[in-house]
Amino acid sequence: MKPTVEAVEELAHTDVGDCYQCGKCSAGCPVADRMDILPNQIVRLVQMGLVDKAMRKEAIWLCVSCQTCATRCPKSVNCTGVMDALRQLSIENAIEAPAIRRTVVFQKAFLNNIRRNGRLNELELVGVFKTMAFLKDISVPFLFKDSLLAPKMMRRHKFHLVGEKVRDRGVVDRIFARCLAELSEVEAVR
């Protein structure tokens, strides 16, 4: 999908023109202080047709999808949906905000895991995510940071070497193929 205002509005099921920039979304956002620009400014960029600029902001990947912004919006603008739409468009158009790649890597590894197993295989996800993140930023501390958790999880019977798989994995793969028709498999997995 081309990154246009109409695409954002269609994906988010919302009319960004309704926003009158009161800033209530940013006031309630739990991660606003970490963002490069505020949620209301993201909406403003979209209003002005600067979707390309909005897609490149780290803010869209720092968003924790808590939905506080959309819930409190006095004009019912779905700001959470705008964040989702911008994330989807940035991936479809192969744009990644550089400093926040780990989140993108994680979400892709998560989906890829579901596509193969039908259910989340936590250990496999951690392994794939850590490896891919390591290949991107070569951070040894990050690679081993959570390794001390393993024995703690084992003691609590929360560590599953082999995860569950659904019986009908064929249908799961076909569902992915039908939904991600516009997104090449390579891109979805990468």
Next chain:
Amino acid sequence: MQIGYYPGCALHGSSNDYEMSVRACLDRLGVELRELDDWTCCGATAAHSINEKLATALPARNLAIAERDGLDRMLAPCPMCSMELIKAGQAIGNDACVRKEMSEIVELEVTGRTQVLNLIQVFQQVGVERLKEAVVRPLTEIKAACYYGCLLVRPPEALRFDDCEQPTSMETIVEALGGTAVDWNYKTECCGAGMTMCNEDTVLELSHRILSNAAAHGANCVVVACPMCHVNLDMKQADIDRRYGVRHETMVYYLSDLVGLALGIDEGALGIDRHYVATKR
């Protein structure tokens, strides 16, 4: 009472202590859970971040299986799962085109008629009065900060559950069990949710604020009904302590843990001894 049951990945993975306590206390209350046959992941944050259609199709597959197997009510104890299932059900139920498209994508007829329930709603259906009568060990020592997080109450127009800013349904249950629920400010603030792995820094900060506010209002434990909230507040608590130079020592219970304890079920059978912050009871 028999209801459908969608455990979701977390309850069959590292949050299997949550499943233990849900099963143990619902069994004691006479609620029979029929697990959804060959259920698949709801897609969670990854799906709605990356592809809108997939975020509807993955839950739609599960709704279709529920309809095929005649489950008109279904418990999804993880709020991420229940929110995604409810949103997909509404998208399908409200639009014939979406219904047709999703039925084709998931290879099963789906109408979105399944009623998806969170854990609190199942306790409400059992009835607060019945819960009160079933208490054999009142939780007099519990001063709980009931923590709802995000997805039990948001988005309110889809979930239509409790008050989205000042919910009280968990408090009602805790008080029915003989416990005290404290008044506090962070009931519906986000803990950082699924960012535990990829953006831990955010999770530690948000969860630290929640634990600090609970303690400042006199709570001796936090009660959750979400596996992600539990991971961030319980498993990550040692990291939070280290990062901020504090010692929270705050027990984090699942709501079903407290119900189970009040019904006289022992901690081991509820999986409480498998939490990271050790019980002081």
